Every structure is written in structure tokens, then in C-alpha cells.
């Protein structure tokens with residue numbers, strides 16, 4: 001049996017902002033899976049900001065994405081053919097290391113995990129119950145440890161990570177102020193996700209609005225963005241505040257990020273901790289169990305932006321980097 005496998009390759013490294021010309025659609029033929037292997041159909045692909053970093057050759061915490069090879073990315077899907085004792089055709093899976101921007105793959109059975117797509121949708125396993133959910137949980141629960149009486153600020157507040165952070169922090173008693181782009185996102189953060197306030201950083205006068213929304217200063221920050229937004233938050237920090245640096249998306253295309261308010265780190269004796277979630281795999285099962293319990297109990301809102309078809313992945317990815325997503329950006333393959 002042969003299967004046509006559609007893939008998206010990185011064919012050009014971006015200079016500054018990436019474009020569709022960085023990607024190419026490629027078709028390959030797959031044969032039959034060998035002993036211990038499975039042939040799978042990816043149904044959902046996660047598009048994540050870290051992929052922008054992988055497109056560069058610069059030294060980072062992970063190897064660059066190789067040119068002319070399938071783009072890296074988390075997937076969930078369905079087993080089509082199994083030569084592995086733990087799987088049968090029709091089983092739903094999440095890939096342990098991500099199978100990339102492609103419709104199909106042949107992998108060892110050990111590279112996928114069987115998942116229950118009846119309790120939560122299969123797509124959640126690349127988001128809430130995948131890497132972004134673990135990131136939100138770890139940064140919130142293990143670094144920030146929010147509590148009643150504190151004000152916690154989260155940036156990219158309605159995104160895959162930010163939305164979960166704010167809701168977890170609320171559940172642990174903190175006052176939560178989000179920062180997001182646009183009134184629709186900010187309305188959603190307050191009305192649907194229960195944030196106490198959300199500031200639209202694209203609106204004129206947002207810094208004054210942020211100040212007004214944090215009358216008692218800021219105790220905890222989950223930082224996803226960097227740049228001017230981070231600098232503005234720094235100036236509002238309370239003594240002994242904590243900052244989890246999760247992402248710096250405003251600088252991913254190489255935009256410099258000068259900081260004017262670094263003095264706040266010293267005078268407020270701040271604790272700032274960067275983290276990369278792949279260093280904390282031991283917490284993923286606990287994080288995913290708690291998040292699955294919350295979402296199935298209706299106590300956590302989880303929103304997705306769904307692009308249709310592999311061909312739409314580059315465009316959806318480029319849009320997501322600029323805030324075109326509203327919730328977790330995925331592709332239905």
C-alpha cells in the first residue's frame with residue numbers, strides 16, 4: 001500500500017519577518033509500516049511561536065529547523081495501520097515529540113501515546129493538554145505561585161498559554177489583569193475567562209489604563225511578550241514581586257527590546273525566572289490531569305483558532321505571530 005503524504009518544508013530562512021516564501025508544500029510517498037511501527041494520519045497540528053525561533057540559525061535552547069525538511073510541530077491524530085502490539089487501527093494518539101507539518105507519518109509505536117478523545121476533543125492534545133497547557137501550568141503553579149491578595153499580570157492574555165495562566169491564577173485567588181491586542185480579546189478575557197481587567201495595548205492611552213487597573217501595583221507577572229509592554233509592567237512592580245519569563249514574542253523577528261525600568265529589579269528586589277517547558281517534563285502529567293479536570297468540569301474556558309488544511313498552515317502561522325489567532329492556533333489536517 002502506498003500513501004501520499006503532504007508536508008510543509010522550510011525552504012528559506014527569514015530575514016526579519018517571515019513570509020510564505022519561506023515554506024513549500026511537498027508530496028512524498030509512504031510505504032507500509034515495518035515491525036513495531038505505525039502508519040498514522042495527523043488530524044491536528046499545533047502552530048506555536050517557538051517555531052519562529054527554529055527558523056533562524058542562531059544558537060538557542062534547541063537545534064534550528066533543518067532546511068528542506070518537514071517543519072517541526074506537535075500533532076494528534078489517528079492510527080491507520082499498526083504493527084505495534086499497543087495500537088490498533090482507529091486508535092487516537094498524540095505524538096510524543098510532534099510529527100511535524102505533515103498529513104501522515106510512519107513512526108515507532110513508542111513515539112506516540114494513546115489518548116482518550118471522548119472526554120476532551122482530540123485537538124486539545126496539541127494545546128491545553130499538550131506543550132502550551134503544561135507551560136501555563138508550570139509557570140503559574142511552580143514559579144509564580146499566585147495567592148489571594150496578589151495582583152498577577154499576564155501578557156498575550158487570550159493566547160494558548162496566557163488564557164490558561166489567567167484562569168489558573170484566578171482559581172488560586174489572585175486578582176488577574178491581562179494585556180492583549182484589541183477590544184474583542186480583552187472583552188473575552190473579562191467576560192468569558194473571568195479576568196478582573198484586561199488592557200488593550202493597541203489602544204491609545206493604554207499605559208494609563210494599565211496603571212489604573214493595577215492600583216495596588218503588581219506582584220506576579222507571566223511574561224509572554226517583552227519589549228515596551230514588559231517595560232511598562234516593570235515600572236508597576238511591588239517589592240519582592242516575581243516574574244516568570246515564558247516568551248518574548250515582540251522580539252522574535254529581531255526587533256531590539258531596550259528596557260528603561262530595569263532599576264525596578266533592584267529596588268523592588270524582584271525574582272525573575274526564565275523557563276523552557278521541555279526542561280520540566282516530570283510535571284506534564286500532573287499539569288494535564290489538573291487542566292483536563294478543570295476543562296471537563298466547565299471551570300476553564302479553552303478557545304481555539306482553527307485553520308483548515310495543511311496548505312493553510314504557513315499563512316495561519318504567520319498571522320498567529322502577529323495576533324491573528326484568538327485562542328490556541330491549530331490546523332485541522
Ligand SMILES: NC(=O)c1ccc[n+]([C@@H]2O[C@H](COP(=O)([O-])OP(=O)(O)OC[C@H]3O[C@@H](n4cnc5c(N)ncnc54)[C@H](OP(=O)(O)O)[C@@H]3O)[C@@H](O)[C@H]2O)c1
Nearest residue numbers: 049156159160161180181224247248249250275276277323
Ligand atoms: N518558555 C516556554 O517553554 C514556552 C512554551 C510555550 C510558549 N512560550 C511562549 O509563550 C508565549 C505565548 O505563546 P502561545 O503559544 O500561547 O501563543 P499565543 O499567545 O496563542 O499567540 C501569540 C500571541 O502573541 C501576541 N503578540 C504577537 N506579537 C506581539 C507583539 N509585538 N506585542 C504584543 N503581543 C504580541 C498576540 O496576541 P495579541 O493579539 O494579544 O497581541 C498573539 O496572539 C510566546 O512568547 C511563546 O514563545 C514559551
